[in-house]
Amino acid sequence: MDQQTTTGIIPDAAPPTTASIEFGAARQLTTREANRVAMGALIGTALEWYDFFLFSAAAAIVFNVQYFATDNATAAALSSFATFGVGLAARPLGGLVFGHLGDRIGRRKVLMITIVGIGAVTGLIGMLPTYAAIGLAAPLLLVLLRIGQGLFVGGEWSGAMTIVVENSPLEKRAIYAAIPQIGSPIGTILSSGGFYLLALWMTQESFDAWGWRLPFLAAIPMLLVALYIRSRLEESPVFEELMEKGETAQSPVRETLGGYWRHILVGMAAGLLGIGGFYLVTAFVVWYGVNILEYDRTVMLLGGLVAAAVEIPVLILAGRAGARFGASKVILWGGLASAVLAWPSFLMIESGNPVVVVLGMTIAVASLSIPYAASGTILTGLFPAKYRYTGVGLAQNIAGMLSGFIPVIATALVATAANHWWPAAVMLVFLSLFTAFSALVSPRMSVNLPGFKH
Template identity: 35%
Template sequence: MSTPRLPKAARRVVLASFMGSAFEWYDFSLYGTTAALVFNQVFFPGSDAAVGSLLALTTTAVGFVTRPVGGIVFGHFGDRVGRKKLLVLTMLIMGVPTILIGLLPGYATLGPAAPVLLLIMRMLQGIGLGGEYAGAALATIESVPQGRRGFFGAIPQIGNPAGGMLGSVVVLLCNTLTSDEQYAAWVWRVPFLLSGILLVYAMVVRLRLTETGDFDQARRERRVERAPLLALVRHHWRPLLLGLGARSADAVSGNVAGAVVIAYTVTYLQMSNDISLINNILPNVLSIPLMLWMGRFGDVIGRKRLFVWGLVATAVATFPLFGLMDTKALPLMVLGITLFKLCNSTQFAVQSAFLADVFPTEVRYTAVSCVYQISSIIGGLTPPAAAAILIASHGNPWPLAAAIFGVCALSALCAAAMRPQTEAGSPVYHAQGVR
C-alpha cells in the first residue's frame, strides 16, 4: 500500500520549517566560521594569533549562552498561544542582527566599542535561534502522522547542514576570489549582508502557516498549561535532566566539526583558510541524504534506538578525526571530518522527533527548547574550551579527543535511560491509531 500524500497545509509547514531552519543555521554558523577566520584580526587586533582566536571564539560562545533565554521565553508562549505565531518573530530576531554584523565597523574604527557591539549582536542571534529550533521542529512533527514523524522531523534538522554548507560555500567563494588581506578588510561582510535575501524569502513562506494539529487538539481539550516551565520542572524533571545529558554530545560534537576544526587547521596545522572550509562542505553535502534516510529508518526501528547508536558512533569517530587531520593530507583530512560529521548526523536526524516522543504536547515546546538550548551552553563553551586545551597541550589534540569521547559516552547512557511516550510499541502510540 502506498503512503498517503500529506495535505497541502502540512506540506507548506514542512517547507517553511526547513527554509527557516536553514536560514537560521546559515546565520548562526556563518558567525562561527567567520570568527574562526578573521574576527581575531578585525575585532581583537594586536593579540597573539592563538590568543586572538581564543577571544574571537569566546564571542561565539556568547550566542550559545543566550540561546536558553530565547528557548524559555518562546517556549512559554509557544505552549500557551501556539507554534505558528512565534516562528515569524524568532526569524526577525535572528536575521536583523546578522545583517547588522555585516555593517559593523571594526576595532580600528570604533575601538573597544566594536567588540562590545559584536557581542550584543551575537546575543540577539542566540535568543532568536533559541526560540527557533523547537518551533520549526514541532511545527513539522505535529503536522504529520505519528508513524512518519522520524522522516519529516529530519527535514527541519537538515536545515542545519544545509545552512552550514551554504555559509561555508559563500565564505569559500569570497575567500577564494579575493586575497587574504581583502577578505579580512571587507569581503567577510558580504555573506552577512546576503542573508537579507534569505530572510525576506523565509518570512514570506512562514506568514502563510497554519497551527499544528497537536496544539489545536490540546487547546480543544483544555490541556494548555498556564505556566509550561513550572509544569515541566514539577512533573517531567527526570526526562528533562536526562534530555540535557543526552543532547550534550551533539552540542559539543557539532562545534568540534565546525569552528574547532577550522581553528585547529588554520592555527596549529598552519594550513590555508580554503582547506578548512573545504573540509566542512563535503560532510554537509553527504549528511543531507543520510539524515533523510536515517529519519525514515528511525520510524522503522525506533527513534530512541537510532539516537543512542548515533551517539556511540560519534564517540568512536573522535579519534580517527584528529588522527587523519594531523596527516595534513587533504583527502585524509576530508575523510576524517566526513566520518565524524556523518556519525553525528545519524543521531541528529531523529533528535527532534525523539525529544517530541518523550514530552507531552502541553509542555513540549518548552521542554524541547530547554533541552536543546540549555545543553547548547556546553556547545558554546566548546570552541574556547577546545582552544584552551590545545594551547595548554601545545597543539596536541589527543586530550581534546578524550574529552569529546567522554561526553559522547555519557550522552549515550542518558539517552538509553529515557522513556518515549509515543514511539512504536508504546500504549500512547497505539491509542492514537497509528499504523
C-alpha cells in the same frame, strides 16, 4: 506535482492520514499537508543555522582578527570563541521566553517572530564597525548582537521541530523530525560556502577589509524569502485542539520545570553530540587547522562544505531508520559509532594531506549526525503537547549553551597539551558516549503515544 515526489525525503506516497497525528487530536492531515509544513520549517531552520554557523565560521577566521586585536593568536581565538559561546549561553533564556509564548499563543506566531529577529541581527553584524574603527565598542557591540541572535535562535529550532512533529503521523514522526535537522548542513553549506568562494575570489586583504561582510548582509534578502514561505504555514492541529478545549498550560515554564526537569536533562543529553560535536569538528578544527597546523584556510572551509553535503543523506537515512527501528536505537548506535571513529578522524585531520583532512572531517560529522537525526524525535516524545514547545526548547538550548563553550575548552586544552590534538579527540569521545547513554534512559521517560516507536 506532490511535493514528496520531488524531495525524496518522505517516502511512499499516501492518501490522507487515518491514524491520529497525536492521541486525542481530531483534525487529520494529508501527506501533502504534512510535507508542506515540514518544508516550511526546513526553510526557516536553514536560515537560522546559516546565520548561526556564519558566526561560527567568522569566529574562527575573521572576528579573532577584526574585533579582538592581540599579538597572541591563541588569546584572540579564545576571545572570539567565547563570543560565539555567549550567544549559545543566551539560548536557554530565549527558549524560556519563546517556549512560554509558543505554548500559550501558538507555534506559528512565535516562529514568525524568531525568524525576523535572527535575520535582522545577522544583517546588523555585517554592518558593524571593527576594532580598528571604533575601538572597544566594536567587540562589545558584537557580543550584544550575538546575545540577541542567541535569544531568537533559542525559540526557533524548538518551535520548528514542534510544529513539524505535531503535523506528522505518529508512525512517520521520526522521518519528519529529521527534516528540520537538514537545515543544519544547508546552513553550513551556505555559510562556509560563501566564505570559501570569497577566499578563492578575493585577496586576503580585501576579504579582511570588507569581503567577510557580504555573507552576513545576504541574510536580509534570505529573510524575505523565508518570511514568505513561513507565512503560508498553518498552526499545529494539536495546539488548536488544546486551545479549543481550554487545556493550554497557564504557566508553561514553571509547570515544565516542576514536573519534567528529568526529561529536560535526558533531552539535553540526546542533543548534545549533534550540536557540541559539530562545533568541535567545524569551528575548533577550522581554527586548529589554519592557526596551529598552518593549513590553507580553503582546505578547512572545503572540509566543512563536504562534510555538510554528506550529512544531508545521512540525516535522511537515519530518520528512516528511526521510524523503522526506533529513535533511541539510532541514537545509541550512532553515538557509539561516533566514539569509535573520533580518534581515527583526528588522525586524518592531522595528516597534512588535504584529501585526507577533508575525509577526516567528513567521517566525524557523518557519524555524529546519526544520533542528531533522531534527537528531535526523542525530544518531542519526552513532553506532552501542552508543555512541548517549552520542554523541547529548554532541553535543546541547554545542550546548545554547553556546546557553545566546547571550542573554547578544546582550544585551551590543546594549548596546554603543546598544541596536540588529542584533548579534542577525547572530548568528542566523551560527548558521543554521553549522548549514547541518553538512549538507554529516554524510552522509559517518553510520553505514551500510541503508534510512536521509541
